[in-house]
Amino acid sequence: MxxxxxxxxxxxxxxxxxxxxxxIDSQHSGFFTCLNRKGDVFDTDKFTWLQGRQAWMFSVLYNEVEPKEAWLDIAKSGINFLVDHAMDKDGNFYFSTTREGEPLVQPYNIFSDCFAAMAFAQYAKATGEDTYSELARATYHNILKKQHNPKGKYEKSTGNRALxxxxxxxxxxxxxxxxxxxxxxxxxxxxxxxxxxxxxxxxxxxxxxxxxxxxxxxxxxxxxxxxxxxxxxxxxxxxxxxxxxxxxxxxxxxxxxxxxxxxxxxxxxxxxxxxxxxxxxxxxxxxxxxxxxxxxxxxxxxxxxxxxxxxxxxxxxxxxxxxxxxxxxxxxxxxxxxxxxxxxxxxxxxxxxxxxxxxxxxxxxxxxxxxxxxxxxxxxxxxxxx
CATH class of the missing domain: 1.50.10.10 (Glycosyltransferase)
Structure with missing residues (x-):
């Protein structure tokens, strides 16, 4: 076989x-991920780690499979949403936002940052634009800073059983x-x-x-x-x-x-x-x-x-x-x-x-x-x- x-x-x-x-959200950029069996959108909230993952995926397709402009455009839509709506003032990434990009859930989850960094790095490779290399680097170093306390002030455990x-x-x-x-x-x-x-x-x-x-x-x-x-x-x-x-x-x-x-x-x-x-x-x-x-x-x-x-x-x-x-x-x-x-x-x-x-x-x-x-x-x- x-x-x-x-x-x-x-x-x-x-x-x-x-x-x-x-x-594809052609009106507000980024991606709908809440899709039913047929692909109809059943909820328009946007989850940052999924925005980063899809932007990364389409950048990979462009870089590794075929340089289709349509794939790069889709990646760009996700990258734009991440840059314009998903980061707080300190470069941490919200867990979720509204369709329009209003933050809903605070940056308690370091995985949003991880997939944003991956997306920026692949998109930088696709476009050759240093701006996105810098964003990827900055996000990566921010992740390393938080690695021993990933949730920061959003950590709910008392610390009495540290794991x-x-x-x-x-x-x-x-x-x-x-x-x-x-x-x-x-x-x-x-x-x-x-x-x-x-x-x-x-x-x-x-x-x-x-x-x-x-x-x-x-x-x-x-x-x-x-x-x-x-x-x-x-x-x-x-x-x-x-x-x-x-x-x-x-x-x-x-x-x-x-x-x-x-x-x-x-x-x-x-x-x-x-x-x-x-x-x-x-x-x-x-x-x-x-x-x-x-x-x-x-x-x-x-x-x-x-x-x-x-x-x-x-x-x-x-x-x-x-x-x-x-x-x-x-x-x-x-x-x-x-x-x-x-x-x-x-x-x-x-x-x-x-x-x-x-x-x-x-x-x-x-x-x-x-x-x-x-x-x-x-x-x-x-x-x-x-």
Whole structure:
């Protein structure tokens, strides 16, 4: 089977046309992300991280697939909205705004900043305009300043149980490579070293082979709901970031560690009754705190396909092929909507659509097209070698 063609055709003939047709706000700039099954807008609020993600995606398409002016125009619409409406006076990014750009939710979430930085960096590459390189750099350095207290004054915990979360080192390991063309070499390597150390020494539990979502500040486990939390999709997505770093550094041991962690996580989190990957789990097998723990989510399965594909390119291990085939069939059998296009985001445990929306507060033009692009290009290299 020629997998590269499956992913390329899905990206260019289904996924991207859906967002081009339904998500562009031609009146106020930026993007609608709350789209029902058919692509009709059901809410006009704008979520900053999704604005950044879509602007980034269309910049990538322009830079890496084909320099179509229409794609650059779409990216520009998102970039304009970020610059004109999404930042406060200190360069922090609001979580959400009205359609017109009036701020609604304060900058409590550092991930809005991360995806704005990614968008500025890719758009700078597309246009050659230093203004956006500077914005990307400034946003990145602002993220680093906040990394030990990401929520700042919006932090709601008392500090009596101080934990650090996996999300930030995970995203930094990808963000720094996205900004490679605008950051100093030494700064990139220093950040990568820090991320690898935290991910592999603090968050990877060597006794189970699983990634913990939260650990104590010294990296030791916390026997609490938060400390036992396993988010399989997060752990697996981080492993393809590590795989990219391993390839960049020709570090075979890091690549093998990433591949083994992907396999271990899948063995732990695969639903043996109905198929698919659970959304949340407890590392000790206790009841998870999250009521949605048994849902099957689009991004979890897509990031797993990317991770397995990248691992198969560099690591000889028949377990990777076994798991790829399993996850591929589950994902392509359950998530795509053959009638109206794009992918469902939320399935129940049995694999039926729980919500028929194509976008909302959390799902936008990002995980589906990014995964299609990554798998297309990786399989192209694999198939060319064969």
């Amino acid at each position: 020629k997998y590269a063609k499956i992913y390329k055709d899905a990206l260019l003939d289904d996924i991207i046309p859906f967002w081009e047709q339904h998500s 650090k979360g996996f999300s930030l080192p995970m995203i930094l390991s990808n963000l720094v490579l996205e900004l490679e063309h605008i950051l100093d070499h030494d700064e990139i390597e220093k950040t990568l070293d820090q991320c690898i150390s935290e991910v592999t020494k603090d968050f990877l539990d060597r006794s189970t082979g699983l990634i913990r979502e939260n650990v104590q500040l010294d990296g030791s486990p916390s026997d609490t709901f938060e400390g036992r939390l396993i988010n399989p999709g997060h752990g697996i997505e981080a492993m393809w970031f590590l795989m990219d770093i391993g390839v960049r550094r020709n570090d075979k041991s890091l690549m093998k560690l990433a591949a083994n962690t992907i396999i271990t996580t899948l063995e732990y989190s695969w639903d043996k009754q109905y198929g698919g990957i659970f959304y949340f789990m407890d590392s000790e097998g206790r009841p998870p705190l999250q009521l949605e723990w048994d849902q099957k989510l689009w991004w979890v399965h897509l990031e797993t396909l990317v991770a397995l594909t990248k691992a198969m390119e560099h690591i000889e291990d028949e377990r990777l092929q076994h798991w790829y085939t399993k996850v591929h069939h589950y994902s392509w059998d359950h998530f795509p909507d053959p009638k109206y296009g794009e992918w469902y985001g939320y399935l129940n445990r049995q694999g039926e659509p729980l919500l028929e929306l194509k976008g909302g507060k959390w799902k936008g033009c990002f995980h589906v097209p990014r995964a299609m692009y990554q798998c297309w290009k990786t399989f192209e290299r694999i198939e060319n070698k064969q």
